[in-house]
Amino acid sequence: MAKFILESPFTQDFSKIHIGDTVYISGYIYTSRDAAHKRLYELILNGKPLPVDFKNQCIYYTGPCPKKPESIIGPCGPTTSGRMDKYTPSLLDLGLKVMIGKGYRSDDVIKSIIKNKCLYLSATGGAGALISKCVKKADVIAFPELGAEAIYRLYVERFPTVVSIDSYGKNLYVEGVKKYRELYY
Amino acid sequence: MREINAGVIQDNVQKLFASTCCDLGCDVENSIKKALDAEKASSGKKILQQLLENINIAREDNIPLCQDTGMAVVFLEIGQDVHITGGYLYEAVNQGVRLAYKNGCFRKSVVKSPIFRENTLDNTPAIIHTDIIPGDKIKIIAMPKGFGSENMSAVKMLKPSDGVEGIKSFVLDTVIKAGANPCPPVILGIGIGGTLEMCTLLSKKALLRDMSQKSSDKYIASLEDELLDDINKTGIGPQGLGGKVTCLKVNILTYPTHIAGLPVSVNMQCHASRHREITI
Numbered sequence: 231m232a233k234f235i236l237e238s239p240f241t242q243d244f245s246k247i248h249i250g251d252t253v254y255i256s257g258y259i260y261t262s263r264d265a266a267h268k269r270l271y272e273l274i275l276n277g278k279p280l281p282v283d284f285k286n287q288c289i290y291y292t293g294p295c296p297k298k299p300e301s302i303i304g305p306c307g308p309t310t311s312g313r314m315d316k317y318t319p320s321l322l323d324l325g326l327k328v329m330i331g332k333g334y335r336s337d338d339v340i341k342s343i344i345k346n347k348c349l350y351l352s353a354t355g356g357a358g359a360l361i362s363k364c365v366k367k368a369d370v371i372a373f374p375e376l377g378a379e380a381i382y383r384l385y386v387e388r389f390p391t392v393v394s395i396d397s398y399g400k401n402l403y404v405e406g407v408k409k410y411r412e413l414y415y
Numbered sequence: 416m417r418e419i420n421a422g423v424i425q426d427n428v429q430k431l432f433a434s435t436c437c438d439l440g441c442d443v444e445n446s447i448k449k450a451l452d453a454e455k456a457s458s459g460k461k462i463l464q465q466l467l468e469n470i471n472i473a474r475e476d477n478i479p480l481c482q483d484t485g486m487a488v489v490f491l492e493i494g495q496d497v498h499i500t501g502g503y504l505y506e507a508v509n510q511g512v513r514l515a516y517k518n519g520c521f522r523k524s525v526v527k528s529p530i531f532r533e534n535t536l537d538n539t540p541a542i543i544h545t546d547i548i549p550g551d552k553i554k555i556i557a558m559p560k561g562f563g564s565e566n567m568s569a570v571k572m573l574k575p576s577d578g579v580e581g582i583k584s585f586v587l588d589t590v591i592k593a594g595a596n597p598c599p600p601v602i603l604g605i606g607i608g609g610t611l612e613m614c615t616l617l618s619k620k621a622l623l624r625d626m627s628q629k630s631s632d633k634y635i636a637s638l639e640d641e642l643l644d645d646i647n648k649t650g651i652g653p654q655g656l657g658g659k660v661t662c663l664k665v666n667i668l669t670y671p672t673h674i675a676g677l678p679v680s681v682n683m684q685c686h687a688s689r690h691r692e693i694t695i
Contacts, residue, residue, distance in 0.1 A: 231458070250457075250458055252458075292482070293482060294522075295478075295479055295482045295484065295520055295522045296520045296521075296522065297520065298478070298520050301478070304479070304482065304520055304522070305473070305478055305480070305481060305482040307481055307482055307483075310563065310596060312596075332595065332598070333594075333595045333596050333655065334595060334596075352656065354462050354465045354466065354469075354654060355598035355654060355685070356480065356598050356686055356687050357465045357466060357469040358469070358479065358481045358482040359469050359472040359473040359476065359479065359480050360465055360468055360469035360472050378522060390461075390465065392458045392656060394656060402458070403594070403595055403655055403656060403657075405657070406456065406652060406655075406656045406657020407594075407649075407650040407655070407657045409456075410455070410650035410652055410657045410658050410659060411648070412648040412650065413587075413648035413649055
């Protein structure tokens with residue numbers, strides 16, 4: 231399994247990156263989860279401009295804890311990506327390149343990942359404290375009224391992830407389990 | 416008759432939640448260390464290492480190990496010779512939860528109406544279960560329960576003729592259906608017997624057992640081992656990305672039941688199995 235350090239926003243293509251590879255993300259990424267996705271989707275449907283240009287950018291599905299006064303951000307592990315599936319293809323069509331979350335994606339999302347040559351990366355669910363240490367800057371840039379669900383722009387260094395769906399649509403959630411399954415009933 | 420002030424209960428509830436959200440029990444940590452040896456998948460190994468590193472960071476910095484600091488579940492075992500003075504017991508518990516989540520900068524994850532879903536902003540109300548026991552003490556158990564795993568839990572009213580095979584296939588089905596969603600490796604609390612609500616309550620109580628302990632019933636202990644073994648052959652692995660370690664521990668509690676029934680409940684818990692207790 232190869233290791234990559236990717237700088238966001240992205241300039242390279244992902245053709246050499248495969249499921250199971252380790253990817254460290256550095257640079258600027260955007261948080262967004264259920265409520266913010268719903269709003270972005272409605273803006274797109276109504277033909278209105280988005281608060282962020284997502285071209286070549288990365289979205290991280292998370293809803294952090296409130297931060298302590300002395301910290302940059304509270305614990306911020308990934309949330310379940312599948313809840314964003316309905317909204318995802320529209321964002322990928324607008325140029326969003328990488329998503330970080332946890333868990334399965336729908337067939338429509340996988341088709342859109344192949345079409346737009348994107349990556350879906352999995353972060354470790356439950357490792358919120360560890361991931362918060364990779365965040366060096368955090369600013370709310372849209373929907374502040376949504377609290378933990380607002381869109382934050384984060385500056386991250388070496389955010390550890392594993393490639394779970396690559397730009398060819400190969401899926402580690404399927405292939406990985408197949409490899410280690412010993413029980414059929 | 417011993418008098419215990421409601422304020423003492425409030426303070427203890429606050430302290431228990433404040434510590435357990437940031438300081439995971441060593442029993443869970445040790446079981447992840449053991450799992451690291453058993454895991455063959457390279458991504459699985461890395462994930463388990465990250466979980467261990469995360470536990471240390473949370474403990475050292477006194478920050479929650481997971482941003483889902485859960486819904487506050489509280490078990491109270493109240494000695495029948497105790498008289499609670501100076502306020503209403505449940506309000507004291509809720510005030511303890513309120514202060515712990517506010518002062519600890521924990522996420523407030525409770526909505527007032529399950530339909531209209533407006534946040535209560537203080538993580539109350541808590542879910543409070545009380546048992547009356549002999550004696551003049553109160554045991555308080557605090558258990559912040561995250562919903563990634565709670566959502567993957569299930570209960571089924573089996574037929575008596577389904578027997579132990581029926582129980583096993585229901586448990587395995589539940590784990591396989593859950594897949595990556597409950598953030599494996601998981602811990603399973605299983606309740607068998609009683610009524611619909613009793614078996615679900617047992618499955619939650621089963622999650623409170625120390626990771627080094629098995630059921631005191633020999634047959635049930637071997638069923639726990641057998642289920643653990645089978646679950647770890649599903650291939651789901653850490654975070655559902657494939658591997659050997661899907662489950663760290665299976666705990667079963669049983670209760671007498673009706674001649675016509677065999678209720679079974681599976682309560683899923685991620686590795687962030689946070690619970691702490693005190694007896695006052």
